[in-house]
Amino acid sequence: MTGAPPRGVARRSVLRGALAGGAALATGGLLGACGVRQDAPRIATDDRWRQFAGATINLISENTAPTAAIAANLRPFTDLTGINVNIVTLELSALVQKVALDLAGGESQYHVIYADPYQVLAPYSKGLVDLRELATQPGLPEFTGWDDFIPTQLDAAGRFGDRDKIFAVPYDCPTMIWQYRADLFDKYGARMADDLGFDPTPGLDRTWDEYLRIARWFNDNADEVAYGTGHQAKQHDSLMCDFSNVLWSYGGDYFDNGTEVGLYGTTDPGPCRLGSDQAIAAAEFYQRLLSIADPSSKTWDWNGLAPALSSGRIAMCVNWHEYAAANEKAMPGRFGYAPLPRGPVRSANHYGGCGIGINGNTQPNERMAAWLFVLWATSTQTQLANLKSEAGGGTPTRQSVYDLPEVRAAEHRPSAMPNILAAPAVVTAWQPENIGLRPKIPMWNECDTAVYTQLSKMLAGDSSPADTMRGAATKIDRITARGWAA
Structure with a gap:
């Protein structure tokens, strides 16, 4: 919305700060031509993090706080894995268009996808990888962290339809x-x-x-x-x-x-x-x-x-x-x-968070390389670094970060992590009885437009509250009656 320069300073504005650690960032497309598709190389090594050294993966993201922080400090990931990362940042509507074309065309120009729950996950979940399969795949770093994510965020940002599948890992959490x-x-x-x-x-x-x-x-x-x-x-x-x-x-x-x-x-x-x-x-x-x-x-x-x-x-x-x-x-x-x-x-x-997922069109090795990035980008260590970052900020989606003594101390002034001053409020807001969730349906974008258009008429004095709500309901029923075919 889901939802924050970054979301920590301005929810959907242009990324700022220098890029470091080998990141390449573009505002409309990837650097270089696609060429013939080849799978990423895999190296025989006992280091599970470095078996795809030399590979390149592409992340497409909205302009968000975590992406700003990660783009400014990718060197830890590159040093850990030997994998290069290109980052493409777009406004959400443009991102949705590019992701839709990539998934529908059977391509994997973008390996890691910022999966807005309403405009990407809901309409295109069939084109995303069930991440549980990668989390248990032999030969990859062990992952046992599902329970560490805020439960309501994991459901809202990660699942669609089938509750046994997880298509995205919680990445940001504006509330x-x-x-x-x-x-x-x-x-x-x-x-x-x-x-x-x-x-x-x-x-x-x-x-x-x-x-x-x-x-x-x-x-x-x-x-x-x-x-x-x-x-x-x-x-x-x-x-x-x-x-x-x-x-x-x-x-x-x-x-x-x-x-x-x-x-x-x-x-x-x-x-x-x-x-x-x-x-x-x-x-x-x-x-x-x-x-x-x-x-x-x-x-x-x-x-x-x-x-x-x-x-x-x-x-x-x-x-x-x-x-x-x-x-x-x-x-x-x-x-x-x-x-x-x-x-x-x-x-x-109102919760407006999103997750990151992996393109289902990826080939086996590049899919595993992409998973290494997802693991690293949403890890406790990286979320803590993002929280401290001057280029980004954001707030964590893992409970373990909030439990760290230095983060708990930062909830009180003076704080080196000013966004965490809101932590007591948002932790309460994320409780099941307090969280507000818009409908996660494939046609939500059209419904959203119907809602704010009708409300604007009411605020302008052109429609009564009753007529506004009934009018919005009629429009939404027409939208949902058309159904959805991804």
Whole structure:
């Protein structure tokens, strides 16, 4: 979304930083011509990591924090394996097009694929390798780490349909949480509590209605900020992401069995449920919330919203957690992070993470070489290095990284790993009862467009919440009725 320069600073912006360690990076295609396909060489050696020394593998990725960090420091992988890596970075829509062509054409120009769950994994899982087969293949380094990945992330980013297969390893994990000016909450907390009649401290005890009241209080009483809240409500995927947190918290969803569809995916989700009373109530609340938010919210996606918070324009917002690094750079020590407020049913925190998988068209040796890269790129050691990287950042998808003493220490200021300051909030957000998962279906991209288009009409005053939700449901039913043939 799934979801963070990188996602830790700007969720989908261009990679920066020098590339080191033999990485070759292109923005549209690989360096050199493809030529006749030949399998990678394999060397007789007792070192399981170096049996494909001299091979070259190609990674295609969206511009994300882990890829930025890995591209800037590939030398450890090259030294370990002798394998060269080319990295192609693209915006997600362009990546999807190239991956679709590569898989459909029987090619393997890209060996390792950034597998967005909704635009790559769901429609093209049949073209990806079941990674469990490589994890148990004799002659390769032993892998026993499935249980180390955050369980909800492994399901949401790695599986589609068949729960026994894993097509991608969790690679990044942007998640929407409550980000706020802790210094202003400290300054005004007692006064807000007296005026509002409740403790305004952000967290799971707060409700969305209380969030709105806190935002309105800042509008009326605090000179330090222009508005209490801002939102990523541009006519864009960001609007669907922002609204979905409220939808799920109200007990609404896009389809029946929404959690199952979000975790495991399906090609036939059944009727859209956006016309339900719960979904309409969520839309009514969202309309009220946006009416008191910064008016520029309707022009912002996540990259527009983030600087509004970090520059001091708004007191709080809902955004991807990996913007913590940018917040801390702009105004060190002034921010706090918490799970999102509750609706009538629960707190729901939108997960936007993705995995990396392997092209099913790869030949035997290059497939194993690609697996070595996947192992290394998602290892505890590499995720820790990414967390510390100035070129990237990101946050880990393995529990073992969060358990390291130096990472636990970094959860408190002063922190050399500013994104980890959001760890307590996101660890709570990833719990099964709190995670928010959009539908993992092959046709989701079209459905997404239908949702944010209808919501934009509502926010412009051209449609009521009820008509908005029912209209979106009708459009989605037409999309899903066409089915999917990959």
